[in-house]
Amino acid sequence: MEEKYAKVLDAVSVVNEDALYPTDMEEAIIGIVERFGMEPQIVLDKQKCLEILMRDGGTYEEALEHFEFNVIGAWMGDHTPLFMTKSEDLDMYG
Numbered sequence: 001m002e003e004k005y006a007k008v009l010d011a012v013s014v015v016n017e018d019a020l021y022p023t024d025m026e027e028a029i030i031g032i033v034e035r036f037g038m039e040p041q042i043v044l045d046k047q048k049c050l051e052i053l054m055r056d057g058g059t060y061e062e063a064l065e066h067f068e069f070n071v072i073g074a075w076m077g078d079h080t081p082l083f084m085t086k087s088e089d090l091d092m093y094g
Contacts (some may be wrong), residue, residue: 003075012041027052029086039078042081046089047086053067
């Protein structure tokens with residue numbers, strides 16, 4: 001595991017040892033997100049997740065469908081990770 005992902009996972013384990021993330025998408029981890037009344041959670045870059053899914057030769061549309069149904073759609077309780085669309089990637093919303 002790369003040092004930058006390990007650093008985030010180490011940091012979140014101190015404040016929320018139950019935080020979850022898709023283990024096949026570690027390289028999309030970009031940090032920790034916090035909100036009042038909620039334990040800190042892992043946040044992943046949505047665009048990077050889609051790039052990871054396309055590596056196996058799928059199209060963007062196939063990756064997006066898989067992501068929406070199997071990744072974002074996989075509610076794992078209060079420790080489910082969050083996915084961020086960075087400002088430079090907002091054009092994906094048309």
